[in-house]
Amino acid sequence: MIPLCIPEIRGNEWKYIKECLDTNWVSSVGSYVDKFEKDFADYLNCKFSVVTMNGTSSLELALRTLGIGEGDEVIVSSMTFISPVNTIRYVGAEPVFVDVCRDSFVMDVTKIEELITSKTKAIMPVHIYGHAVEMDLLKEIAKRYNLYVIEDATEALGSEYKGEKLGTIGDIGCFSFNGNKLITTGAGGMMVTNNEDYGHRAKYLSTQTKTVLENGAFYHEEIGFNYRMPNVLAAMGVAQLEMVPEFVEIKRRNAKFYNELFEKVKGIKPVIEREGTINCYWLYSILVEDEFGASRDQVIKVLKERGVQARPFFMPVHDMPPYKECRHGDMSITNEISLKGINLPSSVSITENEILTVFQAIKEISLKR
The missing domain is CATH 3.90.1150.10 (Aspartate Aminotransferase, domain 1)
Structure with missing residues (x-):
């Protein structure tokens, strides 16, 4: 069988994972979690990366970071894996579907404006199969109507639009490291942004909104989420990213x-x-x-x-x-x-x-x- 798309594991994966096992740093705290976030941001030339347990959780985290929820609408492609659409519903918002371009299979940006209402809060372009959405026009529309842009770049790591890496052009970008993606951690994802407030907010939400008090106790001011990636998987991500x-x-x-x-x-x-x-x-x-x-x-x-x-x-x-x-x-x-x-x-x-x-x-x- 010639498979559709399988992982390529031939770098430092064994070495870095062995270090985690040798030192007992295998859970969601460890040096490779921090390194994976830093190296990923460096590769994309963006300011903040927040690692997650999968691409779906990174998309949901993006929506929650921007405060999108009940009564809001998000414009998204119907030609996509269902994850981005599901995450819109996870936060209580409603997806609004736009048609795609015949030559590139991505969102037809020229058809977005006719779908915008007072309830529209964001546009979620899906860079399907690695193709880039027409981001200049999309950003113009988003600015005109004061909308957020959340890039689903889960299939587009390494793709570019006019010299910028996909995932870094909108307000927030999301990636997946599923087993069939360009690089894999078995399961995993990453949310990226150049906005400092969004970066800190996303990290806070993704780690159970945990504040450690002076005596070591955990204090939680609001509802948070456990979207953390284990150190042992982050080690694999660091090795894969090198390739x-x-x-x-x-x-x-x-x-x-x-x-x-x-x-x-x-x-x-x-x-x-x-x-x-x-x-x-x-x-x-x-x-x-x-x-x-x-x-x-x-x-x-x-x-x-x-x-x-x-x-x-x-x-x-x-x-x-x-x-x-x-x-x-x-x-x-x-x-x-x-x-x-x-x-x-x-x-x-x-x-x-x-x-x-x-x-x-x-x-x-x-x-x-």
């Missing part, structure tokens, strides 16, 4: 190879990289157009028979039972590409021969039609 530039370079090289191959296949639309952006290509994606002669699901079935793991695009969240009653605009592009999109094997360790195997299987389908 990010190399991993992004490999991912981009593989995407270029995929693109060159698929340019020759009628009915397969390769992924694009918009001008002024750098895509980390967390997952390499294609659209199976009608002229290809076989459906997206037929392609996935054939790939599976050949030992190739592929995955369809995310199903639109606005069509799922918990969110069918939520407000949204015209979702025609979201509905269309959700039926045509495929994510192909994208591991850092994938070889050119394996990419050729994927390509040839798809090309043979077209030749039989």
Whole structure:
């Protein structure tokens, strides 16, 4: 089986984790927690990083840090993994769904203004599969209507927009270190910001709003949350972070190879990289157009028979039972590409021969039609 996307563990992971085990610093307090936060902020060139137990908790933490809650609305893509949408509901707010762009699969910023009401408090751009949302226009709109911007960069570590790392352009950015992400800690996330007040507030909320009194007792002035990452996982994160530039370079090289191959296949639309952006290509994606002669699901079935793991695009969240009653605009592009999109094997360790195997299987389908 050629897997969709698996971890690449070949740096200092064993060394740093062993140090945690040798010194007994394995829980949520330890030097690697602090180091991971500092190194991550340094990599992104931002001021504050707050490590969390997963990407979902980092998104919820961002919403709570900004005081978003009951009666508020947050504009978000429907073409996304469900986490960002769920976190909006976790805090008592309502998601409002906006359509996506056909060429990059991300939020269509030109359709945001028509959805803004007096209840709108934030926009949550999801940089899906590593693609960058049009952040200049989005920030203009957010400023005009006095809205917060929370970047879901959980799939976009290493991606850039006009020289800035994704996740650092809005008020707050969020990342994930799940096992299939560019780097992994097994489970984990990070919330980042350049705003000092947000940084301190997020750290306070994520560590049970704990204040240690002079005698060592714990005092809690408000409700907090246990979103802390154990030191042993942070140690793995420090090691993985050291490999990010190399991993992004490999991912981009593989995407270029995929693109060159698929340019020759009628009915397969390769992924694009918009001008002024750098895509980390967390997952390499294609659209199976009608002229290809076989459906997206037929392609996935054939790939599976050949030992190739592929995955369809995310199903639109606005069509799922918990969110069918939520407000949204015209979702025609979201509905269309959700039926045509495929994510192909994208591991850092994938070889050119394996990419050729994927390509040839798809090309043979077209030749039989």
